[in-house]
Amino acid sequence: MTPHDTHEEPAAAKAAPGGGTPLLEVRNLEVTYARTPGSPAVPAVRGVDLRLEAGQKLGIAGESGCGKSTLALALLRLLPSTAKLSGEILLDGEDIRTMSWGRLRAVRWAGASVVFQGAMHSLNAVHRIGDQIAEPILLHGRATPAAARKRAGELLEQVGLPAARVQAYPHELSGGQRQRVMIAMALACDPRLVIADEPTTALDVMIQAQILRLIEGLVADQDLGLIMISHDLAVLSDTCDRLAVMYAGRVVEEGPAKAVHAHAAHPYGRALSSAFPRIGDLASRRAPRGLPGDPPDPAAVPDGCAFHPRCPVALDVCATQDQVLRVAGPGRRAACVRVGDDEGGAGAGDGAAVAREGAGGAASEGVSETTGSGS
Amino acid sequence: MTVHETTDGAAGQGGAAPRSARALARARRLHALARFWRQYRSHRGGVFGLAVLVVIALLALAAPLLAGEESRSVTDATGGALEEPSGEFLLGTDQFGRDVLALLLWGTRVSLMVGLLAAFLSVAIGALVGITAGHFKGWYATVVMRITDWFLVMPTLVLAIALSTVMARSLWTTILAIGVTTWPTTARLVRAQTLAVESRPYIERARALGGGHGHIMARHVLPNVMPLVLAQTTLVISLAILTEATLAFLGLGDPTVVSWGGLLQDAREAGAVSSGNWWYITPPGLAIALVALAFTLCGRAIESVLNPKLGVSR
């Protein structure tokens, strides 16, 4: 079978529950950067389709350099001017890409907001946090200063901090508390879509659990759409409804979060999901699993399937033939030549598979392990 | 280069790199230099400053050829006193009949030498004080920084005048006076940069490897403050040249050598200001301003190439 006979659109339509206009729809988004003025443009995002309903949580997973953060910034046109966008980014049916600046400003506050990683640097050290939360409300909400301050206090309570903390300066807060403040700021103008870029990276497990619980609660209460970006598939599958795994600027796997994490169809998805072990799983005891090699340089993406040089189960054809997303089960798609050959990757693991030296062997071992045992 | 899959033990034998490591290192350094030059070139002021400096440096080197030894001598003067510029004396003559242009050329040497040496001395003291004060915290840093502050609030010129008055009149006195009075700014800057570098994890790694104070300061702090020091040097040179001229103008320079400041003082004593001998008083003044400007422009350009976000990335 050829990889092109499954077209992308039907699968996308099937993936979205219910009709009507989704909260966010991204069609064939491409982002290219010129690294220095005049140099050839480097693709960072190479054709991504996404769909998100209100109240839904979408996780985007991938290594650094896979384009996931660029994608997040592109959704609100927060990229530097050297970046070129093409495709469509429809928020409530309105294309953000072609929007006027005035409208975009309105959307950035009231329509969608971003929670960045590293709350330490995103807060201004010389202003009280209450004023920082109230600032967008004052700028856009036409509220009186007193009302805005009151609202800031309410928002802090909403994210689990005492309202009295409006008087605090960022340095008086701990890392977890600062991340809460960042979330309060993102909620200040009642957005419909929240994009969280690695919201819990660098936080301890306990604080991470607190923040994830908070985000989940807010999404459920306020019927927000959430896009959460992380390299930790376990965290995403725990929090999100659907998962998209990105590699080299493309979505290589997409589907219901739990299913993707437990039985990834793409070998890259499998490598990511086995990176963080489940405690008690004897197969991972004294057997850490990684993926040899580094993500490709966006300026020199390999021919064929971009993942083939690192793939533990690559076939000869992978070096020449580019792979598009194809149906890999109910509501699932994956961009791997092995998908659709037979169900489950375990059987396909042998045969013409090119086993790689060293830790690659461990990785391929992990692949069959994960697919075999599952949950 | 071949990619061979080696097992652990065997790789140790492959010590000799395919190309000599030193040749590669040299190529790499050249490459870095070329990149520096490419970025430097985009600063037009810096390029102008550099061009002026190259011309002035060449003139200073060629002074004996262009002007000749005898042109400095009062007794061998060929022209009349205070002649206006003419075909023979392009910038006229002084009160002894010497060619002002020739004196100006000779003065270039002294001004540049004093500027460079004094700046070198000043920056060396500043860097030493700054690095040690930043590295050794505690009472040492407190004492040293108090001294730095004391020098910082002392008016540089007054201090330099005081020093040159009590010491023997010579070029070295001038250099010493300038060097000893202008270092506190450098010390403060270098100390701040040292503190930033010292907080980086690689310092702790070096300590855990067993590196002592000397190792950390020489191998880690110094290379990281070097760009700052380099930029600071070029900026201090112009300050040193101005100070040298000022000291000479105030009659505190070495009377036996011809310098731009000395020329200005001679001109003032000869009454050039009141009698309108512009050719005597303007050229040295312009030369001082031009060289100081050129060094400042270069310093600013170097600073912006090397220092855009020093400490954040390379």
Added chain:
Amino acid sequence: MSGAETGAVRGGGAADRAPDGAAHGARDLGVLAPDGAGDGAPPLLSAEQVKVVFPGRRGDREARAVDGVDLDVRPGEIVALVGESGCGKTTLARSLLGLVTPTSGRVTFDGKPLEYASRALKAYRRRAQLVLQDPSGSLNPRHTVYEAVAEGLRIHGYAGDEQEAVAGALSRAGLRPPERFFLRHPHELSGGQRQRVVIAGALVLEPELIVADEPVASLDASVRGEILALLLRLRDELGLSALIVTHDLGLAWNIADRVAVMYLGRIVETGEVEQVLTAPRHPYTRALLSVLPESETEPVILTGEPPDPSRVPSGCRFHARCPVLASGEAERAGVADACRTRELPVLPGSGPAAVACHWAEAVERAAG
């Protein structure tokens, strides 16, 4: 109490610790042998009643960052020191390397107490190495890979062939062929490669012990496993001991032999990884395990953040956040008062699994 004493009681031979894949293979099955391999070996590194107190600034109270810790690392053993940020685990690791002088207690290495004179420390640092969390920060951006790896050799005046030693360390750290990396600068490497360079820099002096502070926390998921596999392989091939400081329990599960859970300056639970992580006894360990994404138990989310080391509560230092005390279970076990008022003893640095919890002890005593 020292490890040698417990070892004598428990038996077991040092030879079991030899870097031998087969020996570890048997342990891989996860069966907790009563005489775990190497339990009897005298510890290579050992902390005895170590306390580190930082003086308070301008009238603040002093901070008891490490407040009485016994911890042993035996030859060829990987010990994970687990805890939240601010629990004192990094300070403890630094004091074990002599980077911080303990306020009281002592650190012994290879049977001899650590001396803090600079010459003695330099000799010690040849044998015990540090790997830091952020590989980008722990490499000087102006040094090449070669210079970074050779730094230790130069500090200690290595007499042999420097280039050969550097190449050997790089290839052992998985950067092959090593010559290709000699002249690169850190910014030209990926995060995983940088961490390999840092590890190579530690390996080049052929140390007996590596102390790694969150060695994979800032790395991507795919690289994480590779670096952990490297640490595990170094133990198997070179017999290297390691103390790994982390907040990541999965890491401990992946590579460690023993785990010590730290809370507010004290170790609250310690033992073999299988035992502590699959059957945790301390409510704090239980809570930490329960909030992991794939945990099967109901998550117990502790409110608030670790309390301040300058205000260590009386009694059990965890009692203010303890879910067992809050739910009244401790009351039922009859230890609630003890939790609030009676301080717990310092746990032994090695030997059988131990827990510092009044409730766990009471429950186990009741169960027989």
